[in-house]
Amino acid sequence: MSFLHPWMLLGLGAAAIPIILHLIARRRPPTVIFPAVRYLVDTAREHQRRLRIRNLLLLLVRTALIVALMLAASGPSVPISGVPGHAPSALVVIVDNSVSSGAVAGGTAVGEPLRRAAAEVLSRATAEDALWLLTADGLARSGDRKTLTRVVDSLATSSMRLDLGAAIRQADAILAGEERPGEIFLITDLQRTAVSPAATQAPLVVVRPEGDVVSNVGVGSVATGTQPWQFDGGRLIVTIAGDADGPVALSVAVGGRPERQALAGPGAPVAVTVTGLTPGWWPVVVSVDPDELRADDRRVTAVRVAPVARVTWNPADLHLATAVQVLEADGRVRRGNEVTLGGLGRGLSVVFPPADPAEVGALNRALGRRGVAWRFGDPVNAAERSDSGALVGAVAVARRYRLERSTAGGTGVLATVGGDPWMVRDAGVVLLGSRLDPEWTELPLAAEFVPFVDALINRVARGEVALRQGTPGGTVLLPDRTTEVHSGERRWTVEGGAPFSPPATGLYYLVAGIDTMGVLAANVDVRESYLERAGDRAIRQLWHPARIIEPERARDVVFAAGARGDLRGPLLWLALALALVEVGLASLRKRES
Amino acid sequence: MLDHMRLDLLDPVEVSRLGGLELSTEGVVEGFLTGLHRSPKRGFSVEFAEYRMYQPGDELRYIDWKVLGRNDRLYVKQFEEETNLRAMIVLDASRSMAWTGSPDTLLTKLEYAKRLAAAIALVLLRQHDATGLITFDDEVRSVTPAKARMTHWRRLLKELNGLEPGHGTAAGPALARVVDLLRRRGLVVFISDLLLDRDAALKAFKFLRHRGHQVLVLHVMDPGEVTLEGLQEVRFEDPETREAVILRPRDWAGVYQKTVSRAVQAWRVACRSNGISYHCITSDTPFGLALREALASPSGVT
Structure with a gap:
């Protein structure tokens, strides 16, 4: 039993009033001399049992009357199945229209019966119900039955993933603010990879399709290796996702060049070498033959082809010099004047704070003359760690200079320590808050130091960012200097540092002014390729106490499994009947008196 | 003032306030006899x-x-x-008789019964009928033999004036004493609230009837004994036996009244079936009406 106004149950204490009055009246009755006691005794002997029963009945009726009124005021409802009506309820319908719902089984998309079930569930709602619709895009739509039914009818398979546990938690949070009894209806293909733990206070009904799961093969991932590629090309590492039981033929298309064919075994990555590329950003499309789930049969990415940076460094910076020499030996850098490491050069520069604090002022003045909006501020000596980011992970930082903006418009923060900018780029100059020395930071001793220096020289100093991966509908924070995003014919004017949500799969070029500084590759979540369903037992353990039904039963179960019968009417009728009985008993007593 | 008033029709309390037992009783009887002469039921x-x-x-x-x-x-x-006629008035002077439910507006049953007995005695003596008085509680308290002289009324009044309420109630010895005192057939006037052993009393009445006596039972009740009033729960205690019962008058008033009515009816039926006159009189009844009801009956003295 649940209550619309549970605080009214406090009024049940009033049910004790008749009993208390009765007990008070019974305390120490006064003694009266009365000669005709024998008549009283005769009367009592004859009528005591009847009067006692009647008084007890009157007491019970009055108590029950108060209880009935208080219960009615609290708006109780109980689960009742098989009744045409139901008490005003709050219903959240979660329709899983994620990528996997687009799989075709028996000529019909898996999501089709789910959408029909959702429409039938909504058809049972009344104007007194509060309704919400949650789909893979994560939006909670509130509306009446007709509005939400129209949304369901027009619902297409999304290219987004739906975390079922998160959706249940979101629905539970919605219902937490509702006074009406709530219910969550989760209509899903119950993909195992979408299931995550969730606790809910509201009754949960899971509608999942019958029938076997179709097999599926998709492109799981495409890795491009270290970028930028040189003119001699590079290697793409492709993995296959799904439940393929043998080698799968895949095609790789780089730009407009002829497709390359390869065979990839399940769980075994295949390397595809690509050569002869000119400088620039190259789109890469890897695809497999179409099957029951088309959305994951194609995956896009991009590679950046550019000559290696020509760099100058100070041999006194021991650890940095060692890393650069390794990169030089590997062909990732050459000696030259394109990028200056450790100090302010004529061109692109990576500047560390000077070892002598007295030189900081002169360096800041030089930065100002170059038009750099950032300065070295006060020194900070504290054990801190860098905030984990795409460029550098969480590394210990013992000494640093606080980087401060000299103008209001300066942006370009690449890494932070304790919330303060630690690595920034502006006007072709990269400023690091710490020297690349173990006394300042442990980064030179870390395994990621050489790749970091590679990225610092070949991408960061040049104003480029790493290839970013995303999913349709997911959120990606744009690099600070981004001014525009375009994909094919579509363009978005954006602000650096703002979140961006790619609407569909594809490549999104990140532009700063007229320069393309990076690419966002949006592909379906690889977990959507695995169509295996979660078992009912596991579901009941994760989402206790969930009720699992087939789509055909959804219409009958909604507002019946969690569905409530409003008890206010019956309770008020009961109170009226009790009041009549009370009046009858009281008037009988009065008449006898 | 007494000459102009029908004391027999006044409220008993008002009558008692007009004078002593003698004066008020004479007034009552005068009024009663005056009214009687106007009645078609006159006779000697x-x-x-x-x-x-x-x-x-x-x-x-x-x-x-x-x-x-x-x-x-x-x-x-x-x-x-x-x-x-030789008449013997048997008056119950037990503790239960010394009670009234409304001390401000009603006489106690005993005070009422004393005045009623005095009035009956006066009527009888004026008819030259020898009249005696026996009072009792749980035993015979006093015995005044029957005599026909008018001066005997003073003695009866003295006896009644000095009568104080006693303890329990036992009518048997008093009625047995009547048998000793009334050798010839006569009239026995039994005045009591009848809160006594009913079977024993009826047995004594039957014996008196067997001996040829006319028996007149005057059942004196206080109005507070007929109807039960009050809202709160009360512990009712019998002044003679100390038996007590706790109940809420409001709940019991109806059924109590039925019980009392049934008890009165039982007395009436039992008496009539044995040729005994029975009259239930509440203590708020004017003496004249009580006398008329008692003495105008077939076994009455007029």
């Missing part, structure tokens, strides 16, 4: 009984000459035995 102790054919030897003074003139037949009138 020598009552006409029936006509009988004249037989030789009958006294000529009893021949009804009017009948002879109309029918030309000789009839003689026969009368009830013309003899002075």
